[in-house]
Amino acid sequence: DAGVxxxxxxxxxxxxxxxxxxCSPKSGHDTVSWYQQALGQGPQFIFQxxxxxERQRGNFPDRFSGHQFPNYSSELNVNxxxxxxxxxxxxxxxxxxxxxxxxxxxxxxxxxx
Amino acid sequence: KQEVTQIPxxxxxxxxxxxxxNCSFTDSAIxxxxxxxxxxxxxxxxxxxxxxxxxxxxxxxxxxxLDKSSGRSTLYIAASQPGDSxxxxxxxxNTGKLIFGQGTTLQVKP
Numbered sequence: 001d002a003g004v005x006x007x008x009x010x011x012x013x014x015x016x017x018x019x020x021x022x023c024s025p026k027s028g029h030d031t032v033s034w035y036q037q038a039l040g041q042g043p044q045f046i047f048q049x050x051x052x053x054e055r056q057r058g059n060f061p062d063r064f065s066g067h068q069f070p071n072y073s074s075e076l077n078v079n080x081x082x083x084x085x086x087x088x089x090x091x092x093x094x095x096x097x098x099x100x101x102x103x104x105x106x107x108x109x110x111x112x113x
Numbered sequence: 114k115q116e117v118t119q120i121p122x123x124x125x126x127x128x129x130x131x132x133x134x135n136c137s138f139t140d141s142a143i144x145x146x147x148x149x150x151x152x153x154x155x156x157x158x159x160x161x162x163x164x165x166x167x168x169x170x171x172x173x174x175x176x177x178x179l180d181k182s183s184g185r186s187t188l189y190i191a192a193s194q195p196g197d198s199x200x201x202x203x204x205x206x207n208t209g210k211l212i213f214g215q216g217t218t219l220q221v222k223p
Contacts, residue, residue: 004156033209042117042202042213043157056210090156097209099144099164104156 002027004105006091012111013081021076021108025093029103032074034066035090037107043090049074050097078110086112115140119203119214126193127222134188134217136203141181148177148188149202151216157202161188193221 005024013019025032031050035043045058049068063079072093078085088107094100116139126132136146145164149157161170161177163186169178176189186203198221203214 031209033211035211035213042215043211044213045211048209050209056208058210088154092157099206101147101159101162102157102211103159104149106156107154109154 004091004093004103006089006105006108008108009106010109010111012113015081015083015112017081018077018079019081019110021078021089021091021110023074023076023091023093023105025072025074025091026103029093029095030072031094031097031100032068032072033092033094033102034074034076035092036060036085037088037090039087046076048097055097081112083112086110115143115205115207115212117203117205117212117214119201119217121217122215123218123220125220125222128193128195130193130221131189131191132193132219134190134201134203134219136186136188136214138184138186138203138205138212140205140207141184143181143205143207145206146177146179146186147204147206147211148175148186149204151200151202153200160201190219193219195221195223197221 033048034046037043048056092102148160163179174191200216
């Protein structure tokens with residue numbers, strides 16, 4: 001049973017560019033959430049997707065957007081990249097958007113130069 | 114606004130010691146509290162989840178407690194091993210929005 005998979009594992013972009021990160025949830029899960037983890041910090045909640053809708057959002061600017069597809073996979077898009085966007089981006093999936101345990105992928109390491 | 118604080122930020126112990134990691138949160142209106150482990154540069158592995166109606170959960174050498182009224186949770190690790198070395202994160206959940214603590218980085222020396 002495949003867990004949460006994220007691609008790519010590493011990415012290097014230049015300031016001002018746009019990036020798309022991808023996530024496939026654990027089998028049977030329909031809810032996906034995204035987190036940004038800067039070096040030495042705890043993850044920060046970006047947003048949660050359920051039934052192809054953004055259900056919850058953290059304190060991130062509109063440059064961060066997402067999408068959930070009918071097969072429950074998800075994308076995180078970041079426009080106009082800043083140096084401060086360099087971080088580990090984690091995707092998590094769960095059985096529902098409320099109270100179920102989260103299962104995390106290994107993350108995408110984004111470096112903005 | 115929920116704030117989650119973990120103390121200590123770092124901890125180094127000799128192998129075999131029992132230890133306690135602390136987590137405090139400001140808003141008691143939570144659905145559950147979860148403890149995760151994170152190895153360097155990796156994703157998070159769930160250790161224990163305590164529902165808001167529960168007081169504790171146990172898994173092997175790990176025991177987590179929850180006191181909503183005082184806004185506190187503890188993770189107890191018995192007979193620590195070098196393989197327990199990692200960062201431990203405390204997370205509160207409310208309607209699907211997770212708030213993480215900064216983590217406690219544990220080093221267990223052989």
